[in-house]
Amino acid sequence: MKTSSKWFVTAGAALFLAACGNGESEENTNDVSSGEGNDTEEQQTVEVETMNGDMIEVPVNPEKVISFDHGVTDSIRAIGGDISGIPMGSNVPEYLQELENGDVENIGSLFEPDFEKIYEMDPDVIFISGRASDNYEELSEIAPTVFLQVDNQNFMETFERNMSVIGEIFDASEEVDSQLAEINNVIENVQGRAAESEANALIVSIDEGSASAYGIGSRFGIIHDVMNIPAADEDIPAEGHGSNVSNEYFSKTNPDYIFAIDRGASIGNSATADQVLGNEEVQRTNAYQDDNIYQLNSEVWYLSGSGLESVKMIVDEINAAYEQ
Known part of the structure; x- marks a missing residue:
C-alpha cells in the first residue's frame, strides 16, 4: 500500500x-x-x-x-x-x-x-x-x-x-491567475494519463474502522469530475457523507485504484485506514494486486481542499499516483 x-x-x-x-x-x-x-x-x-x-x-x-x-x-x-x-x-x-x-x-x-x-x-x-x-x-x-x-x-x-x-x-x-494556471496544468496532465490508462477508481473515507464510498459529484468528486478518472461505482449518491460500505463491497466493485482518506486521523481519532484497507476483500481487488492503493493527505482533503495551496496539493497527489 x-x-x-x-x-x-x-x-x-x-x-x-x-x-x-x-x-x-x-x-x-x-x-x-x-x-x-x-x-x-x-x-x-x-x-x-x-x-x-x-x-x-x-x-x-x-x-x-x-x-x-x-x-x-x-x-x-x-x-x-x-x-x-x-x-x-x-x-x-x-x-x-x-x-x-x-x-x-x-x-x-x-x-x-x-x-x-x-x-x-x-x-x-x-x-x-x-x-x-x-x-x-x-x-x-x-x-x-x-x-x-x-x-x-x-x-x-x-x-x-x-x-x-x-x-x-x-x-x-x-x-x-498564475497559480490557477499551474493547477490546471497538473489537472490536464492527470486527464491525459487517465485517458491513456482507462483505469477506474474508488474513493473511500475511513473513520473508526468503517469505510464510506464517495463518487461523482461528491465532496471528493474532483477525482472523477475534474480529473476525469472513471468511477468504479457510478451509482454512489453525491449528497451527504458518503455511502457506508462493507468489506465485500471492495471485491465486488473491484476498482483499479483506491484513494483513501482517513477522516478519523484528520480530526484526532484513531488512524484505521491500514486496518480497513488490509482486509481480505480489498486484497482481491485490482488496486491491491497492482499496488494502486493510495492513502491521501486526509487533513488537506477533509479539512481544507478548496484553496490555492490545498487544491495544488490535491491534484499533485493524484498526479503522482498516475506517474508511478
Whole structure:
C-alpha cells in the first residue's frame, strides 16, 4: 500500500472596484476632497454578494483579516497576504500549523467563534464557509463577512470564482491567475494519463474502522469530475457523507485504484485506514494486486481542499499516483 507524499459560492457574482465617496468617478476613487481642499486618500473597496444576497463593500488589501476556512487561509497566504485570526479550537491542518506559532489570534473553532475576541480584534473582513455559516448574521455585524464555498458538483468553476474574489480583495488577481494556471496544468496532465490508462477508481473515507464510498459529484468528486478518472461505482449518491460500505463491497466493485482518506486521523481519532484497507476483500481487488492503493493527505482533503495551496496539493497527489 502506498502513502502519497504529497476540498454554493455567493461572493464573486459581482466584482468591481467601488468608491466610498460621494459622486467621485472611478478614475478618482483613491482621492477625495475634504474640508478646505485638503486631499485625503480614500480606501478602495470591492463589492461582493453576501450569503443572503445583499451587496457589501470589502476594503482592498485589508489589514485585519479573519478566516474561518482553511482553504481561504491557505489562498491568502499563497498570494502573500496576512491573516490576523484563524480558528485554533478545531483541528488545524499540519501545513497551516505555523500560523499557530506566530502573531495570529485564536478566534475559536470552525463551528463556534470566539465573538469576544473577534470584537476585540475589530477586523476589516471576515471569511467564512459552510462550517461557520450558522454564525453569519452575528459575524456580519462585526465586519464585512464574505461567504466562500465550492459547489461539489461544479467544483472548478466555483473554486476559480472564489479565488478571483480573493484576488480582487487582495489586489493580487495576476498572482491568483498564475497559480490557477499551474493547477490546471497538473489537472490536464492527470486527464491525459487517465485517458491513456482507462483505469477506474474508488474513493473511500475511513473513520473508526468503517469505510464510506464517495463518487461523482461528491465532496471528493474532483477525482472523477475534474480529473476525469472513471468511477468504479457510478451509482454512489453525491449528497451527504458518503455511502457506508462493507468489506465485500471492495471485491465486488473491484476498482483499479483506491484513494483513501482517513477522516478519523484528520480530526484526532484513531488512524484505521491500514486496518480497513488490509482486509481480505480489498486484497482481491485490482488496486491491491497492482499496488494502486493510495492513502491521501486526509487533513488537506477533509479539512481544507478548496484553496490555492490545498487544491495544488490535491491534484499533485493524484498526479503522482498516475506517474508511478
